Every structure is written in structure tokens, then in C-alpha cells.
Amino acid sequence: MLVRTAGARIVGEVTQRRERPDPGHFVGEGKAREIGQEATELGADVVVIDHDLSPAQVKNLEKAVGFKVLDRTEIILDIFATHARSRQAKLQVELAQLEYTLPRLRGQWQHLERIAGGRGGGGSAGTGGGSGPGGGAMSGAVGGLGTRGPGEKQLEVDRRMARDQIVKLKRDLAEIDKRKTREVRGRAENFTVALVGYTNAGKSTLMKRLTGADVLIEDKLFSTLDTKTHTWTLDGGMRVLISDTVGFIRSLPHHLVASFHATLEEVVYADLLLHVVDASHPDAEGHIAAVDAVLEKLGCADKDRLVVLNKMDAVRNRVGHELLRSKHPGALEISARMNNGLDVLRDAVGARLERTHVDVAIDVPAGDGRLLAYMMEHGRILERTLDGETWKIRARMAPWHASRLPRNGAPDAPARTLRTAARSKKR
Template sequence: MSPTSWRSPPVRERAILAGREARPRHAMNGECLTELRLLAETAGAQVRGEVVQRRGSVRAATFLSKGKIDEVRTLSGEEQATLLLLDDDLSPAQSRNLGEQLNMKVVDRTGLILDIFSRRARTREARIQVELAQLQYLLPRLTRMWEHLSRLGGGIGTRGPGETQLEVDRRRVRGRIGKLKRELEAVVKERRVQRRGRRDCYKVSLVGYTNAGKSTLFNALTRASVYVEDQPFATLDPTTRVFSVERGARALLTDTVGFIRKLPPHLVASFRATLEEVAEADLLLHVVDATEPDVEGHIQAVENVLESIGALQRPRLSVFNKIDSVTDEVSLLGLRAQYPGAVFASALT
């Protein structure tokens, strides 16, 4: 290796996590930050500390209470952290006020998920959908961010009479949103044409919470080699393959993007081209991580998304995955009793 060929790894931002209790002394209060930590690490952050806000102490102006702001300030100083990640969504005013008081970059849950989706987007379709969601999220937050938008274009001939820079950028973003929506509509039409060509085939879609093992199960059933990674949202683009069912019959199996708690509405709307594959399937295989402590919460989060896209009433079979990794046999017996019609399996074995 030549002396000039080595490059140092990118510096990871040091982050503090902040969440709030689901309910006082609730057993799952710690799970929100466990998931937020995984999302933060997927986005490339280095987590240096955590704070938990009591549910009744949320402030309208800053979301976090004064005591928690002081706690974050102290912790960030000790850990040299420059990024605050929250497990809830903030209003533009809350984000601005919190950032000014802490002198830190503040990113809420939606902003973090959008960042991960942006990193994962590989195809033109995925990039269109992610950028559309990002711009719709960004539009109401432009007041403090317009100086970062020069990459969207502009210059001589783009500014109307009497417009401020903020108004110009709002107009640019709205114009870009309109263009992306038109491009996405073309994608939707193309996918519908493809589905019409497959209408005589029995269609099965995998759905589930992110990282439940959908892609691993997809590979096992179809002998495909879809990308698998032990991180959230490894799969953004739907992949369809033929697989064999009983008596030599064949069906189409589609792997789709994973769902998550508080999935941003902008993202659901932007990914409708992808999610229509789910809404029009003959059968949904709902893949559930059997090792997850909050199984019921994950199932409910998936059902919430299915309801929002009009797919909750589609025929559905639950598949509890990763049973080879379950260490609590009593818990597994409880799941079998609670879901007698479900399949219990390991996609790896």
C-alpha cells in the first residue's frame, strides 16, 4: 500500500440520546432508547450518553424540561458531544429553541430515520421517495436552515420581485417537491402496469418490523441473495422472486421495507409506490422477531402502518422468526399459546 492510499475513517459524531417514559415505571420505558441507540449507530453516530424525560414534564417551548436540558448540557460537555438525538418528533420551534439553549445540533426521530433512509437509498426509485419525504419534512423548518439550501440551485433569473432569500428557498423546495411527485407518479403507474402483468399469479408480501429477518426469510424461501444486514432498514427497494409452494405450485414473493414505531407520515406517503405491493398482495406474511422483548408493541406498529395504507384487512399469517435465538422458553410457550395459528421458525436454520 502506498503512503498516500490510506485514508483515515470518517469522524463519527458524538451524540446524546433523549427519550421520554411511555408510562411511569412502565417495563418498556428503556426500550425506546435501546431502539434509538440502534438507529443512531446505523446513522454513524457514536452514542455517549442518555437522558430520559418524565412524561408529564414535557415543555411546549423546548420539549425537554429545564432540569433535563441542564443534564444534557453537563453530559455533552463531559463527553464532548455535539449532537442531540430525540426519540420523539419536535416542532420546528422546539428544535430551534433546544439547539440554541444547548449550542448543539438537534435531530428528532423523523430526521434521524430520514437520514438512514437517505444512506440506504440505492435505486432511482428509492432516492426519489426519500428526497420527497426529506423535502416535505424540511419545508416548515426552512426559517433557520435556508443558508444550507444553495445546493438546490438558483441564482440569476430565479428570484421574483421583492422576495427574501427564505421565500426564494421555499419556492425552490415546493418546485422540487412538485417535480418529485410527478416522477413518483410515473413510478406508481409503471409498477401498476407490472402488477397487471402478474395478476394471474398468487402474490405474497413479507411485512414486519425492521430487522425482524424478512430478507433472510426471503432468501431462504426463494434461494435468492438479497442484501441482509443486522441493522434497521437494510432493504428499501421491493424485490420479487418466484418460489415454490405445496404440490409444485408457484407464487410470487415480495420483500419490502421494514416498518418501525412512529414511522414518519411523510415517509409512508412517499413510499406508496413500494407499499402498494403490500396493499395488493393475496397474502401477507407478517414476520415477527420472537426474541424481541416488546413483541406486542412491534406487532401493533406494523398493524398501524398496514391500516394507514389500506392493507390491514388483507389475509395475513404471522411468522415468528429467530426462535433458535430465544433463551426464555416460557416466553416462547406464551407466544405459541397466544398465536395458535402462527408459524414459528428460524430463517437461518
């Protein structure tokens, strides 16, 4: 799927099982020659290894197979470069590509022959087999597989200039990171939800169903690279902020997580994670484990979350699905595409939202419709009785919004801060 998303046609696959990868060629040297022969017979242009390779392994493999060799990270970066839209995403992709490329520079930029080699019209690309879960496929390239990004720029720079560029990119991203952090933290008054999940799990489709937002929906890996935040109105009129995030993938290199840290801020500061799973995928459990691993890297392993089993309309293996459900008994079953199960999801998120609320009792002048509307928008009215010219109201609201209510029903009283409200509650 990674190779196809990058724009290539797979023409063959080779798999090798080993106790451990060969330090020189990743696959055995004999297997490497076999891959090269098969790639030649199939008319392939490129060999892709579904695993990360060291610079020495790439060099040795290319010599043995007689083809340009790309590894898993290079394919992922190629896809990222295709889908980057915002300045932040483009900087993140360029940083990740340079950090990946720098230790692989050989001689007078001989690596650029590899970077430039796949440009131009379509052809065939071969992919070699890996060890254990690794492996690959012979594929036909449609365009520049593994060639997008800052490659052209590197023609004029040397190692020192590449390092300088990395420093500059990190500095620019640090400024964006600061602004992003301030922006995300500035939403403290709102309950925030982040959609997380394995790539192509249906997060963007779910976002569109829940919010009506005009978001890109494609049956491709990593079609969402820039984080988008929208307002989601729950039953009763309460509103939360919900963000779509870049899809995760198994064996996501640590440096990619670091490069996209600013993009993943939404996950770090969210009140609730909706872990969206493609329930129809035969390796759904493996996808869940891969997402959990990335959340662990982000320090979010213990964050409150709901598992959402999506694409229920496409589930065919009922026995496998029942096993999946048994491992995640609290999971919700939906089909975002068919608009099924979303009411249950809204109720579940509403219940999580209410857990954070506090009880409020306040007298509101009968003519103060603005204050009453504020309470209805940001909380749930439990009881409302009219006593002369005053509404006596009991409600449940988020602490931040409760802290903004006037004291003793006086409309012009200063709002209490969250800290003051917390101290008052402790007393």
C-alpha cells in the same frame, strides 16, 4: 438501534418521564440544560431526541443544549438516504427530506448549518431524553449523521424552489407509481405473497432461504428499501410470487408512508401477507402492533396474513415467548438463519393458495404434453385416467389459470377471461 444504524456511537443516554411533552422544548427547559451539560462532559457532537419535534422545539432545544439537535424522523431519513439504490427509492427519500425540511427553513437557510454541521470525520454525538416512550442516547457520530440527501442542493434554492422541487418529485413519482401499479396488477394470474414486518425482523434472510435469491442481508435497520419480487416454488411444483418490502418501525410518520406508497404497492395488492416477527426481541409484541398500525394506514388491516415468529434459535425468555404465542395462536415458528420450520411455512402458504383454487374437469389429448404440464405447474392434479387417446383430468387451479384452459379439450379454443369464468360459475 436507529442511531447506530445511522453510523453513530452512543456515548450516553438521558430519559425523562412527563405526562405530556413541553411545548417549547419537548423536555423541560431545565432538563434541556442538563442534557447540554452532560453532552459536553461526554464529548458529544449531536443530541438526538427519540421522538418527532416541531421546528420551534428544535430551535429552542439547540439554544438550550448548545448542540445540533436531530429528531427521530431526521435519523430515519438519514438511514433511508444511505440505503436508497433505485431511482424510485432515491426520489422517495428526496421528497420525504424536502417535505420534512421545508417548514423548518429559518431566515437565509440557517437550517443548512445544521445539515452541514455533521459532515466529516467521526466524533461523538449526544442524544437527549424524551417523554414517556421517547428518550435518547449520547452518541458518537461516524460520518454525517442526519446530513445525507439533498442538503447540498438546498444551498442554491429558496423556499419557492424547494416547493417547485417537491411538485416535480411528486409528478415523477406519480408516473413511477402508475407503472408500478400496472406491473403489480399485471401479476393477477399469480398468487402473490408480501413479506412485511418490523425492520430487522429477518425478512431478507427468509426471502433468500425460500427462493435462493441473492439479496442483501445485514444486521441493520432498513437494509431493504427497494422492493424485490422473486418466484417461490412450493411443494408439488406450484409457484407463487413473493416480495420483500421496506421494514416498518414504531411511530413511522404518516408522510413517510405516503412518500413510499409506490414501494408499498406490493403489500396493497398481495393475496397474502407473511408478517415476520423477531421472536427473540424483548418488545416483539410492540413490533407487531407497530406493523399493524402501518398496515392500517395502508388500508390493509383486514388482508389475509400469517404471523411468522422468526429467530426462534435466539429466543431465551421462554416465559415471554409463551405469552407471545398465546396472543397469536396461529403463528408459525421458524428460524430462517438455521433453516428450521420452513417446510411448515411452505405447507401453510400452499394451503392458503389452495383456498383460492377452483375445481376443473377437462379432457386432454394424450399427445398434448404442453397442456398437461401447464396444469401441473399452475394447479394440483387430483385424478388422471387415460380413456383411449384422451386423458380425463380433475384438478384444482387458480381461477385465472383455469380460465385459460381450452374448452372441451380443443387446444385452439380462445381462452376465457376471469370475468367470463366468474359469470359461468355464478350460473
